[in-house]
Amino acid sequence: MITIIDYGVGNLFSLACSFEKxxxxxxxxxxxxxxxxxxxxxxxxxxxxxxxxxxxxxxxLDTLIKQxxxxxxxxxxxxxxxxxxxxxxxxxxxxxxxxLIPGAVCPIAPEIGNLKTPQMGxxxxxxxxxxxxxPIFKYVNEGDHVYFVHSYAAMQCDDSVSALTEYxxxxxxxxxxxxxxxxxxxxxxxxxxxxxxxxxxxxFCPEEVQL
Amino acid sequence: xxxxxxxxCLDVKDGRVVxxxxxxxxxxxxxxxxLAKYYSDNGADELVFYDIAASAADRALFTDILTETAKxxxxxxxxxxxxxxxxxxxxxxSCGADKVSVNSGAIKNPDLIYEAARKYGSQCVVLxxxxxxxDGTFRVFAKGGRENTxxxxxxxxxxxxxxxxxxxxxxSIDTDGVKQGFDLEMLQAVCExxxxxVIASGGAGSAQDFITLFKNVPGVDAGLAASVFHFGxxxxxxxxxxLSEHGIIMRL
Numbered sequence: 001m002i003t004i005i006d007y008g009v010g011n012l013f014s015l016a017c018s019f020e021k022x023x024x025x026x027x028x029x030x031x032x033x034x035x036x037x038x039x040x041x042x043x044x045x046x047x048x049x050x051x052x053x054x055x056x057x058x059x060x061l062d063t064l065i066k067q068x069x070x071x072x073x074x075x076x077x078x079x080x081x082x083x084x085x086x087x088x089x090x091x092x093x094x095x096x097x098x099x100l101i102p103g104a105v106c107p108i109a110p111e112i113g114n115l116k117t118p119q120m121g122x123x124x125x126x127x128x129x130x131x132x133x134x135p136i137f138k139y140v141n142e143g144d145h146v147y148f149v150h151s152y153a154a155m156q157c158d159d160s161v162s163a164l165t166e167y168x169x170x171x172x173x174x175x176x177x178x179x180x181x182x183x184x185x186x187x188x189x190x191x192x193x194x195x196x197x198x199x200x201x202x203x204f205c206p207e208e209v210q211l
Numbered sequence: 212x213x214x215x216x217x218x219x220c221l222d223v224k225d226g227r228v229v230x231x232x233x234x235x236x237x238x239x240x241x242x243x244x245x246l247a248k249y250y251s252d253n254g255a256d257e258l259v260f261y262d263i264a265a266s267a268a269d270r271a272l273f274t275d276i277l278t279e280t281a282k283x284x285x286x287x288x289x290x291x292x293x294x295x296x297x298x299x300x301x302x303x304x305s306c307g308a309d310k311v312s313v314n315s316g317a318i319k320n321p322d323l324i325y326e327a328a329r330k331y332g333s334q335c336v337v338l339x340x341x342x343x344x345x346d347g348t349f350r351v352f353a354k355g356g357r358e359n360t361x362x363x364x365x366x367x368x369x370x371x372x373x374x375x376x377x378x379x380x381x382x383s384i385d386t387d388g389v390k391q392g393f394d395l396e397m398l399q400a401v402c403e404x405x406x407x408x409v410i411a412s413g414g415a416g417s418a419q420d421f422i423t424l425f426k427n428v429p430g431v432d433a434g435l436a437a438s439v440f441h442f443g444x445x446x447x448x449x450x451x452x453x454l455s456e457h458g459i460i461m462r463l
Contacts, residue, residue, distance in 0.1 A: 011304055011305075011307075011309070013281060013305065013306070013307045014281060014307055014309070017282045017285075018285055021285070046332055046335075048332075115213075116406055116432075117406070119213060120334065120377070120432075121213045121256075121408070121433075122213065122216065122462045123212065124212075145214065145462040147286070147287060149334045167212065189287050189309065190285070192285075194285060195285060
């Protein structure tokens, strides 16, 4: 059972359909009890960081997610949901995140030369050579394409980076720390490659990775 | 590096894909759900569904079909046609659209793009512009290209970006349906005034037209076409392979 946190940010339809497609049961909820009992949590999100962070805090879901993270429940943040996992974001000011992965979310524009912002489209995954491939990527290969839409990316998080993509610079495509994982791209919009990443997350045991 | 995108466009009316479809091996070639799935499995990078409903009942049927498609297709899905208000954004987004394309709706209500971008984010707001040369200038046309609005196209597109549009679909009426290639001059002019992604539409007749497009107007991010794909005149996997052999970055 995959518990998708509904905090009023973004469209959960495709995400729900993707998990159903790979045979997973889903529960879309903002209910504290259901989240506390969740076996696996997906934190989605589209839009502005500050607005999303406020919504999480106002509903008390931030505390619940931190509690579940500490208890070892596998958590997957997607796009803005991934950015929320970090210490802070510099999107229109400076805003505090969940602090589950060390690092900061910064604008990509100063890094990417004259390329367009946002990065919108399909780009290839590159895995860091100095660490084993993370289990959520066990069914995909270096060079497989996934779908990105973002103007900000996680930086200062080298220890946690589990996939990069090249867009005028090497940008964080995925970051994982213990049981907490995040993808900047949208696996639910990335065809079979994306479905395979969601499948691997549904099978992911945090014990497989060194904490 | 980010790839160039190839995007088939499906015009849907009365629950069926219009503009002939001629595929072997599909059980029901005019079913939007089946065709979308076929494209998704055969190299399309994104899909555009265009709602050409003529009645409220037909519009309801379109949203049913959109829902059914979105359940089965896991690549980005853009919906256009009949988008005149925020409630239309809500209607198609809740059925699984990822992006919403506005055309006449933005002409009738100049605040629509701004309001939609604030509410749903720029990534979800696409301006689709039908543009034609009139006395040596580019003009925006409405009503499926039949009515000259008099609006200067480059200024219109630039303003849409400022108001929060996240992407532009430029359909050149001058080259549409002629199958002699995309409107490189018009596309270049648009790429010079905006920094958001630009999707070229109108004029694709052969694989060479796509090579020429991406080689000559590097600012263009994607090529969109309908009948050449539906009739199988251009097969997307072969097209993308050819483009890749010409040094254009593709998702293969």
